[in-house]
Amino acid sequence: MIERSPLGRPLAHLLLIVGILIVAFPIYYTFTASTQTIQTILRPPLPLTPGSEFANNYGEALFGGIGRIGGVGVGTLLFNTTVMALGVACGKIAISILSAFAIVFFRFPLRMVFFWLIFITLMLPVEVRILPTYKVMVDLGLIDTYAGLILPLIASATATLLFRQFFMTIPGELVEAARIDAAGPMRFFRDILLPLSKTNIAALFVILFIYGWTQYLWPLLVTNNNQMNTIVIALKKMVSFADADTPWHLVMVTAILAIVPPVLVVVLMQRWFVRGLVETEK
Template sequence: MVEHRPLLKFVSHAVLILGAIIVAFPLYVTFVASTLSLEEILTVPMPLLPGNRFFENYAQVLTAGTTTGSHAAVGSMLFNSMVMALVVPLGKISISIISAFAIVYFRFPMRNFFFWMIFVTLMLPVEVRIIPTFKVIADLGLLNTYAGLTLPLIASATATFLFRQFFMTIPDELAEAARMDGAGPMRFFFDVVLPLSKTTMAALFVIQFIYGWNQYLWPLLVTSEESMYTTVIGIKRMIVGSDAANEWNLVMATAVLAMLPPALVVVLMQRWFVKGLVDTEK
């Protein structure tokens, strides 16, 4: 639209700015709270300008955790979260791209059956299968391990389906040309399919990184040792008992730390994202 109507422009900007403020305000309060002392937070009303305990608060959570709640250092929690947020998407992408490749490019018996098997699992949310999954992981002795934390989340129907849809848009002639050139299936996969899937992979990585980072229910079940807590679980474990008993300044500092990596990933990968959407190399 190239309409030029000043009033419309003003109203639309006002609405957008208001929306941004509404969304950003809780984040701001979180940040402010993380720079105050506990006493300052508990005063009514809570100050809305940053305090002077920024370094103390962050240093304490990173190295020692809270004193009343969990004592696990957030530093190691961040590491655990990072492991989970990296292993889950990388594992997901590598497994589903290979399964999608098999389903699209190979004619094997019951191909459609297997595809539908994978597809049907889309309909089962994590919560439905969480007890049997827990039992399996427990029986395998994987509680409180990185494997136990990540393995069940790696299998993914969504990613397989996405890659399948993408592969089906690659012209058949390309596969045939590669066959003519003497490329075997795996050669075709690495030389042609993989480079063409780069943008799809980037998109999936971003989505799955956030998914892995924000996991709550599963890590809550499989981790009971403080050293295996992820950041999100850490926040939960820091909150104990009544309102006044919690060190909210430390909890808020942890929350800010928990929000940073996903935000960074989105910001840094955004250019890639857009580039991938703009020039489809097909």
């Protein structure tokens, strides 16, 4: 095996370093461009060292206004996208864990029918039901609102299935012990199931936060006001067919700032994310 070979460890590290460089170089190149003037960007080749416009470019993007998106600053775009991503992640987890709790621990008519109805929605993503969903949002007056951005995306059959499979591993003796201690369903859910599910919740939160952060089609349809745009939509609007009309220095700043929050979530929750995916014993 490669780890027993004298060259195995150096070779593995070399491949890892090469892989990191391949992935990281475009990000570094974008960061370098975000610190240059627009004249420098439009006059190739672009320097590989950071320029002197870091403070000016980032200050203009965050606290000024970008003309191509109606004078909205990147700070507003980041706020909108953060609200949407947190709302989608927390909403999906809340609905999914409660649905799985009801399906596993309660006995009611057509229980499995409801579960399979939830599971079938995997075949109906937002893109498939986009027209009726948009019509509902219009009728409810939720266009250009945070609720309109979040609510159609918070149902998750995948998360419900994952929580159901985990809850089915909970020993029946634990349920009986809670019953003997006169713990009601919600106390059993709050004091026993939630602590046991924290690694699963953390792993799903990372995945769902990034899912909400990178949404493009639904925010494009449900937002008409530039003040409600997400950062992904704004990036597309900022780029013109003509290079001279595109504020490339601000585009690069916006791209870098769009990367930072998901990276922070992954880095800060890495330990919980890995435990939630690989642990067999909770």
